[in-house]
Amino acid sequence: MFSNSDPIRRLSNYRRVLCKLRALGFERFVSDNLGGALDISPAQVRKDFADYGLTGNKKGGYDVRDLIEKLNKILGKNELQKIIVVGCGGMGRTLMGYNGFSGEGMKVVAGFDSNPSLIDPRAIIPIYDINDMPEYIQKEKIELAIMTVPESAASKVSEVLKGCHIKGILNFAPIMLKSSEECIIRNINIIHEMENIIYFARKIGNED
Amino acid sequence: MFSNSDPIRRLSNYRRVLCKLRALGFERFVSDNLGGALDISPAQVRKDFADYGLTGNKKGGYDVRDLIEKLNKILGKNELQKIIVVGCGGMGRTLMGYNGFSGEGMKVVAGFDSNPSLIDPRAIIPIYDINDMPEYIQKEKIELAIMTVPESAASKVSEVLKGCHIKGILNFAPIMLKSSEECIIRNINIIHEMENIIYFARKIGNED
DNA sequence: TAGATTGTTAATCGATTAACAATC
DNA sequence: TAGATTGTTAATCGATTAACAATC
Numbered sequence: 016m017f018s019n020s021d022p023i024r025r026l027s028n029y030r031r032v033l034c035k036l037r038a039l040g041f042e043r044f045v046s047d048n049l050g051g052a053l054d055i056s057p058a059q060v061r062k063d064f065a066d067y068g069l070t071g072n073k074k075g076g077y078d079v080r081d082l083i084e085k086l087n088k089i090l091g092k093n094e095l096q097k098i099i100v101v102g103c104g105g106m107g108r109t110l111m112g113y114n115g116f117s118g119e120g121m122k123v124v125a126g127f128d129s130n131p132s133l134i135d136p137r138a139i140i141p142i143y144d145i146n147d148m149p150e151y152i153q154k155e156k157i158e159l160a161i162m163t164v165p166e167s168a169a170s171k172v173s174e175v176l177k178g179c180h181i182k183g184i185l186n187f188a189p190i191m192l193k194s195s196e197e198c199i200i201r202n203i204n205i206i207h208e209m210e211n212i213i214y215f216a217r218k219i220g221n222e223d
Numbered sequence: 224m225f226s227n228s229d230p231i232r233r234l235s236n237y238r239r240v241l242c243k244l245r246a247l248g249f250e251r252f253v254s255d256n257l258g259g260a261l262d263i264s265p266a267q268v269r270k271d272f273a274d275y276g277l278t279g280n281k282k283g284g285y286d287v288r289d290l291i292e293k294l295n296k297i298l299g300k301n302e303l304q305k306i307i308v309v310g311c312g313g314m315g316r317t318l319m320g321y322n323g324f325s326g327e328g329m330k331v332v333a334g335f336d337s338n339p340s341l342i343d344p345r346a347i348i349p350i351y352d353i354n355d356m357p358e359y360i361q362k363e364k365i366e367l368a369i370m371t372v373p374e375s376a377a378s379k380v381s382e383v384l385k386g387c388h389i390k391g392i393l394n395f396a397p398i399m400l401k402s403s404e405e406c407i408i409r410n411i412n413i414i415h416e417m418e419n420i421i422y423f424a425r426k427i428g429n430e431d
Numbered sequence: 432t433a434g435a436t437t438g439t440t441a442a443t444c445g446a447t448t449a450a451c452a453a454t455c
Numbered sequence: 456t457a458g459a460t461t462g463t464t465a466a467t468c469g470a471t472t473a474a475c476a477a478t479c
Contacts, residue, residue, distance in 0.1 A: 019446085023422045027415040028399055045460065054401055057460095058448050065462060073461040074455040091421040098417070105317040110413070112313055115397065119414050150428035158424055159417070183424035185416055189323065191236055193262055199423040201416050205318070206327050207235040208393055208409050209306070209367070213299040214231045215407040216366060227470085253436065265436095266472050273438060281437040282479040 020201075021088075025063055028053050030086040037079050045076035071075055096121045099157050102164030103128040103142050106187055110161055111140050123161075125151060129168075147171075149179050158182040166190055173200075228409075231298075233271055238294040245287050253284035280412050304329045307365050309380055310372030311336040311350050314395055316367055319348050331369075333359060337376075353380075360387040370394045381408075 032052050036044060046057035046064075064070070064077075069085050071077035085207050087093055098116070101106045103126040111123050126142040128134060135142045143151060151157065160181050169188035176184060177198050184200045186192050189207075192200045240260045244252060254265035254272075272278070272285075277293050279285035295301055306324070308315045311334045319331050334350040336342065343350045351359060359365065368389050372380050379394035384392060385406050392408045394400050397415075400408045 020419050020423075021446090023419050024415060026417045027412075031397070031399075031415075032424055036311045036430055047460085052443070053399060055449065058450095059446095061460095061462065062447080071461060073453070074459060076460065088424065090418045091425055096417070096421055105320055109313040109317040113413070115414055116417075117417075121414070121417055159420065182427045183420035185413070185420055189239070191239075191261060194423075197427060199427070201420055203413075203416065204235075204412060205321070205393070205411075206323060206329070207232060207239075208411065209304070209329055210298045210327075211228050211231050212367065212391035212393055212409055213304055214297065215228070215402075216427075217299055219390045219405060219407070229470090248457095254438090264472065266474095269436090269438065270471080277438060280479070281477070282435060284436065 022063055022066065025053075025055065025059075026067065026086055026089060028055075029060070029063070030083060030090065033079055033086070033150075037083060038151075041079055043076050043078055046071075048088045068209050092120045094120070096159060097124045097155065097157055098122065098159045098161060099124060099152070100126040100161045100163060101145070101147070101148070101176065102162060102168070103130075103133045104163060104165070107161075107163035110163065124155065124157070127151075148175070152179040152181065160184050161189055164188055224233055230274065231262065233261075233267075234275065234294055234297060236263075237268070237271070238291060238298065240254070240275050241287055241294070245291060249287055251284050253285055254279075254363050256284075283305045288387070300328045302328070302369060305332045305363065305365055306367045306369060307332060307356070308334040308369045308371060309336075309353070309356070309384065310370060310396075311338075312371060312373070314370075315371035318371065332363065332365070335359075356383070360389065366390040368392050370396055372396055374398055389399065 029049060032049060033044070046060040050057045050060045055073060067089055069077075069082060088223070093179070098121055100111050100123055107126060107128070111126050116122055122142055126140060127145040127148045128142060129145045131144075133142055134144055160176050160183070161171060162169065162184055166188050169186070169190045169192070173184065173186070173192050177195075180197070182198055184192065185203045186200055189204050190192060193200055194200045237257060240257060241252070253267040258265045258268045275297055277290060306329055308319050308331055310320070315334060315336070319334050324330055332350055334348060335353040335356045336350055337353045339352075341350055342352055366389060368384050368391070370377065370380060370384070370392055374396050377394070377398045377400070381392065381394070382398050385403075388405070390406055392400065392406060394408055394410045397412050399410055402408045
């Protein structure tokens with residue numbers, strides 16, 4: 016069911032570039048333009064567009080605004096996406112304070128933690144006791160969560176979230192949670208990203 | 224030259240699982256074990272091992288400690304990896320304070336920012352003026368950087384880092400920086416990760 | 432030994448790219 | 456119209472998997 020997440024990643028990148036083109040006043044573009052900006056072949060761009068029903072014009076290329084509109088629909092930009100942050104340590108609070116969500120149709124509506132000293136229901140983005148999370152999720156119809164708990168808590172918390180019928184989790188804990196039919200999970204493992212960089216960086220010569 | 228980063232990601236995952244096995248007292252494992260823990264086929268595990276010179280024993284499988292040792296070598300775990308954080312806003316400071324690096328052979332040795340009020344050369348992990356960065360990189364032979372600057376500064380800062388012969392960058396700014404022969408770059412785009420999750424989450428039915 | 436597992440090759444699968452007819 | 460670009464199909468490429476001989 017989950018096939019490949021790469022095409023959707025490319026759609027996100029296409030959209031970002033097109034928003035910039037729009038801001039610069041461009042009205043049309045061709046597959047070659049867009050691909051070039053992202054190191055993607057024009058054939059790949061056209062294939063992706065075909066796969067997701069994005070059409071252009073033989074000759075004139077594609078309409079910037081039209082394409083953004085269609086990408087918005089595909090990527091769920093037309094309805095506000097409510098997100099909860101589970102685990103309000105350093106990373107959790109940083110993400111709660113991240114101001115990049117609001118321009119992208121996303122909003123962190125609450126945080127949850129087990130540490131009483133972090134709980135603050137009166138804050139602009141309230142932080143509640145994690146025991147109150149299931150009720151909140153149900154009442155507010157939350158479908159998306161960002162998990163920023165310590166590794167020790169990660170499996171348990173992910174089970175609770177799944178039990179609450181959360182549909183999507185962005186997991187920052189250093190443990191590979193697997194997606195299922197009921198819940199799509201993406202893992203961000205900063206240590207592994209650094210290991211990857213280190214592996215390839217070590218292959219770069221020292222002769223400068 | 225950069226082929227595919229996926230095999231190395233799998234090696235990171237293998238290593239993490241093996242460290243857990245070791246902690247649990249396991250001495251040996253078979254490709255089936257390891258694959259099962261990560262949703263990877265045993266054939267893929269053996270293929271990866273073959274590709275990176277990791278050998279086992281026909282019959283008895285593989286030795287946990289031996290494999291970890293070999294993976295450590297491949298992933299650069301045997302020498303301390305010094306990292307600088309460029310951009311000391313919320314995300315930058317969170318990463319500077321992240322205590323997961325030290326157990327993994329990595330250390331954030333300094334931060335850099337252009338905002339005078341953030342500069343603090345006396346801190347445990349000092350924060351210096353970004354203008355002093357090139358000198359610091361050269362003197363301390365820094366090869367790795369984490370970029371947590373605003374989008375508006377991202378291209379410029381990445382150019383400066385490349386100019387300083389930094390070999391690897393983990394970029395959190397919402398702009399797709401491309402790797403080159405001299406500098407390997409990995410981009411983490413939280414908005415795009417959420418868009419990906421939202422796309423697939425929306426395909427999950429509402430009938431519960 | 433018999434059974435189990437590796438290491439490796441060949442087959443399969445899927446994703447990317449090349450090529451080109453359609454057409455604006 | 457001539458030239459340029461899409462949309463799509465077929466070819467290519469590379470990664471994953473199946474299968475099995477080697478062997479512990």
